[in-house]
Amino acid sequence: MDYNKVGQLAIFGYGTNDTILNAIQKQVISASLSIDTAQIGQDSLNSLLEYEQTGFANDYISIEPAIVRQDNAADYLQAASTALTQDQAQLLSLPTGTESTAADTGGQSP
Numbered sequence: 001m002d003y004n005k006v007g008q009l010a011i012f013g014y015g016t017n018d019t020i021l022n023a024i025q026k027q028v029i030s031a032s033l034s035i036d037t038a039q040i041g042q043d044s045l046n047s048l049l050e051y052e053q054t055g056f057a058n059d060y061i062s063i064e065p066a067i068v069r070q071d072n073a074a075d076y077l078q079a080a081s082t083a084l085t086q087d088q089a090q091l092l093s094l095p096t097g098t099e100s101t102a103a104d105t106g107g108q109s110p
Helices: 018-025 037-054 073-093
Strands: 012-014 031-034 066-068
Touching: 012 018, 018 031, 018 066, 018 073
Parallel strands: 012 031
Antiparallel strands: 031 066
16 A cells, blocks of 8 residues: 555455455455345346246346455455366366267267
8 A cells, every 4th residue: 555554544345356355354455345246147047037938027136235354355265266166167077069979970980
């Protein structure tokens, strides 16, 4: 922080990336406002399916924000690490679409 203002200013952020979470743990940033983007995506898909099935959908979806502070920043870091590991595992198990077997090609090699 510039001008030797550490401890005199309160800095608030938005989001929960590693940089912000580490700064919160080091008390450089006081807190950050977090929105559950996965919940936004899920609710959006649910609304789309509702509209497709009924022709109507709610035009308002409420997503509760969370405040990340030093006492819960480690929880967000752990959750992000776990989610990343799960995403990597899913990517590794996805079929590439470029592989074929002899059975796929009528017994002939591709």
